[in-house]
Amino acid sequence: MKKVLTMCLMLCLATTMIFAMAEQEKMDAKEPVVLTIWEHTPQFELPLKNTLERFMELNPDIKVEYEIKTPDNYLSLLTTAIQAGEAPDLFWHHGTATSDMDNLTAQNALMDLTSYLALDDYSEMSMDKVRVDGKVYQTPAATIDTRATFYNKDLFEEMGWEIPADFAEFETLLAKIKASGYIPISLAGRDSWNILFLFEPILAATNPDWIQEAATGSAKINDPRVIDAMNKMIEWGKKGYFGDNFLGVNEAGQYLSFSKGQAAMTVAGSWTTDTLSKNNPDMNIGAFQMPTKDGRKPIVLTYAAGFSVYSKTKEKEAAVKLAQYLSTKESQQIWVDGLGAIAGLKGIKSGSSLADEISDANLELESFYNIMVLYHADGEAPTKVWEEDNPKLLSGSLTAKELVEMIDPLMDYPNM
């Protein structure tokens, strides 16, 4: 009897052990949690890839698959995915820079991340992009988007041209470059965005006080100072400072004529650093901010925005973990390095020496475009009118006054 009992106990023990081992093996072989994240442009693929690789190293139980969309149809894809209840676990969007944040929060499509993220080091301007009514719905980004005057260092040295100390010197420099047979500033005259990225530095250099007032809703868009800056840009076009036939140039042509050495300078977004460097790796590129009349160096700043967590994600814990990582300094540094971007967070170094030159400024200003986004009235967006019609300023079919008078009724100034 004893033998039988012992045998039974042994059998039970062995069975339990086998089951325990099988369970352990199952746990060891457990599939990692899979997250999906969407980005809106191939431009950000490298920093995203690098960041996610590091995250997966730190969290081997989470696998993140990224999908890079194209900017032209990104939002419609995202909207459709949310409507179908099949949005990715995390996704990029414009934040409060456009109506994205309002639309997405109204739909309860975004998870409230306020209690999950440690964001004390981020600046207020950066947080404003990701926060609504005190709640954080998106990871902030440590990169600053700005505009800069890129110049061909070797050509400047060869011709004896100096970086201008004030706006008058800048205009003298343009005339000198033109006289020497080079295009002073290459510009895509038929691309409204490239025109914006030139106009904003001109406005910042000629009338920074208007931007400071307008940023608080205390100055109108049809102010004579805005018209003055637009007329300055038109005047430069007429003087041939953008080349004789700049109205036929598109974005690629703008960058290529600079990279080929036909143009001495180009004014563009800071995110083009990588494109310009890759176009001609041998070119020694420098950058500076267009100076004001009294010699200050203004910089038009727009903070980038990061990723939101989909409110209906099935992997909430892992998604939050990724959002937490995306807002750490380590992650932001990887992103800034991958993009060669300007850092906008203490403790993060800019991605390149060119980025340091771009950020060498002493007057931070809001973007003209953002002012239109911030203070638009209900109905048609003023930015739409600006985008469609600003090339007409340079072609001569619309005057500066006519354009701002079309935009003004679409604005709602809080302090006027």
Next chain:
Amino acid sequence: MHRSRAYRGFIAPGFLIYTLFMIIPLGVAFYYSFFSWSGMGDMIFIGLDNFKKIFLEPRMSGIFWNALGNNFSYMLIAIFIFIPIQILLAYLIHIEIAGHKAFKLMIFLPYVISPSIVGFFSLLVFDPNIGMLNTFFTMIGFQQFAGAWFGNVNQAFPLLVSVIGWQGIGVGMVIILANMKSIPGEVVEASIIDGASIWNRFWRVELPFLKPSIINVFVLSSIFALTQFDLPFIIGGLNGGIDGKLDFLNLVFFRYTFGDSYNGETAIGFGAAISVVLFCIIFSIALIQNLVLKRLFYRDEI
């Protein structure tokens, strides 16, 4: 007497697919056109406001009529210039002029190049700073001929039409050529024996046989002209090129419906209204063309 209903089974698959992918989306677009809706959130019923905006709001109606005007201009060019050229090219190949095989290949080849690549070619040729054309003029000392090309309000549209024609003219030519090949040889031979000149042979004998292909090319070219999108978008940008000279209705639809890379605002309701208007225009034109062409070309049979 039992009437066979087997035909129902034969048409059912096509009917279902057509209903699913054509009729229902059309109905949905028509429904959305009465709402203000960004694609997310509440759909606000606004009646005919989207249509009023298209036709009555001064700025929007200006954009709409300008784009429609460009569509029509291109359609007229396609009908009155491209089709005669397609017939002529097909005829030259049909009568086997010297080098006709290489000639046919050269004309048809651009069609297999994607519009993105054609857009890139146009940058290489027409860019005022780095393009081959201005570089060539400067090199041979005729700098005064260098221009802004797509940035010139007078040249932009004809240039775009030329690029579209260069890319697509081979398709119609091949359709007409296939029709030419099917003309009975004995009819042509009889006309030769009767002493018909080349012109008379073409005009009075061969051309009447080409009615089916010409009607097809005519209708296809018209629809293609009214649905232009890719090359104007790639060459002129989303805002329709310089002063809207390269703006077409599909571009207007796209930029108002889906926004763009920087400004991601979407307006599905308004976009649906544009698409409904566009559908009505295309449908009406196709219908009128069919009626007119039937009367003109098949009046003997009517």
